[in-house]
Amino acid sequence: MLKTPIARGVALATLGATLAIPTLAQAAFIEDTKASLELRNFYYNRDYRQDGANQSKQDEWAQGFLLRVESGYTEGTVGFGVDALGLLGVKLDSSPDRTGTGILPVDTSGGAPDDYSELGLTAKAKVSQSILKVGTLQLKNPAITTSDSRLLPSVMRGAQLVSNEIDGLTLDLGYVDQINNRNSTNYQDMNVNNAGKDITGRTESDEFVYLGGTYKVTKDLSASYYYSNLEDLYKQHALNLIHVLPISEGQSLKTDLRYQRSTDDGNSNVDNKAFGAMVTYSLSGHSFGLGYQKMSGDTGFAYVDGNIDPYLVNFVQIGDFGKTDEKSWQARYDFNFASIGIPGLSFMTRYISGDNFERAGVSEGKEWERDTDIAYTFQEGALKNLNIKWRNASFRSNGAGDDMDENRLIVSYTIPLM
Template identity: 55%
Template sequence: MRDLRRLSPFPRGLSHCALGLALLSPFAQADFLDDGKARLELRNFYFNRDFRQDEARQSKAEEWAQGFLLRYESGYTEGLFGVGLDALGLLGVKLDSSPDRTGTGLLKADREAPGRAQDEYGEMGVTAKLRVSDTTLKLGTLFPALPIALANDSRLLPQTFRGAWLQSAEREDLSLNLGRFDRVNLRNSSDNERMQVFNGGARNIVLGRHKDSDALDFAGLDYRWMPALTTGYHYAELDGIYRQHYLTLGHALDLRQAGALTTDLRWASSRDAGGSNVDNRAFGAMFSYRRGAHRLGLGYQHMSGDTGFAYVSGADAYLVNLVQINDFGNADERSWQLRYDFDFAALGVPGLTLMTRYLSGDNVRLPGHGVEGKEWERDTDLGYTVQSGSLKGLAVKWRNATSRSNFGSDIDENRLILSYSLPLF
């Protein structure tokens, strides 16, 4: 038998997964195995970010990589308590990089050769599941999509959290979430690390004795009052750094032949929890009107308080103006967004879609500068998914962005992403 310590992270993780399945197999029943499913996602990612300001320390970040994402989800054993096991295998392979072009977030930094990216990196995650009725407890590697913790999947490999997460939907119109995360695994890392608060841009967050944390405790509920109206409340505490309350409202109005109007309202209050100066209220509203192949959106976002919006570093901020480069969540910032989407199926080209948007932010508080911070961003996404034939499901997306600011980096960015998901069973 090969020594597991000598295997690379990816095969070693698969070996651990296989060992876990072997140990569980005596207790596995037909539903556990027959209801299981696995798929392999291939993700080819080219990233180019040019820095346009004169004083930029690096002229550009440019890398190309290939990702492999193997996902397995088991069914549950029979009985009152159903037991299951999920597994995730991730592998990122460098195709092109250079010490003067690193920093794209695609690849892991090489600890033995500072300034360079590793040739490959990988990890394995396992999640144990216990189900009773419509309540499920998950332990291990997790992918939260919650207002207070939103896993980032905008690069080669996804970000994950580690912890315990209880999800309950005993009532059809009510969902409950409760749990704790103790580690985060960043999108270009294979290590579970303590969590930090994002403090980029003009957040103005000052930390006390706690620079990081090993506990994000959370609880929340979402209630559907009627098919078109849902509200939610979520609470989280990043131990020693901040506490956060988050309210959401979503509404869809069917205008019949005139189209449809959707409303997305979000409000969050964040305060310090153990010596930091976190103090923020964030309000966001997004209104979208759809008719036929066209969709037009208008968004507004406003920050108030002593600091900018607080969230776990490496994750996504649950803000209506979170876009390709910026989230417009700086101290006192006001921002608006105009967005347009078009589905080319209306012109006889199903699978081809276009999105373009423009955002502008101002009133950013820059202590010690004596000026008002301003920024803007323009994004365009063009995507196509093959609809039939041997390449059915192959997706190609080009993402272009331009960002300008009087307090941050001036950026021109292009991303080209090819992805294909292959069901294994």
């Protein structure tokens, strides 16, 4: 990833791609190109509530600019293209005693720089219904998902092949050698998350591979299987079944079942079985969900450390509830106000409670989290498509974990450029 201003970087990338493609093949390449600029304003506040906390709070405010360019493909049996992701974060408010929010980097003095920027380029090739991408990747599947929950998204460097040659079947395989976190401009090796996971022998790895697929068994049922390996640290098998039962018009029952088996890969003690289930009943604009998650084995759930979202039903705003032997349940309610004539307004609240895990000085660890999201997208007028979201969360633990209250206010607006 190049540490250059966005405008200059994208201009150079576009010029390079144009010169590299023969003139006669540029028609579809240019005509199918899509470009957009997202303006993302992010305020983050986290107050630590336990006695003796190392930091009383994290509190920062920043403005993000996300430029996404996706080219079409050249003509011919094999079509070639290039994508660009330009990112710029600008500090609006911060101080050394309030850093660590994840929306701004932390420099050597403990403060946040005035701005940070990066440019990611991805070469791609398409044959029939198969697409190969090499370079900067944003991944989302049961094996690995890069986070986009702060000012700028995290990305990875590697290669990905997605194939849809068989009707109803999507095959997905990839190789990654480094990760670039959401508040960084530098690539680095990977490790395994160890927040309450009791994983030992952790060493950095520069190879993560995965292979899997999703098959649409019927129009209401899909099944997926993924195998992944973080070299020297863990191997994982992941199974997922999702079924949606239509009951009547505006009424359905969705069942989401997940199982993952993780074992060590030589340099760790990873040993975990993770089971999760989420059942959601929807009626008009209302959705009622109940979830259950259980960990078993010598360690907690294994996944790549850094800004990666684990594929767990009880991974929420703050916690993942994936500690060693932890059992947790979730109750969730969503409401879409479009059902009562207010399109663009939505509400979500959930409560998660976990127990049965060991904590230092505590016979049985217990923790809970409560989340609330309220979002509105303007539907018309001068502010059409402007989105405002408020996210609130509280987390409490009886062990060594941090007690915290958190608020995030995100205002975003996407401008189509092409």
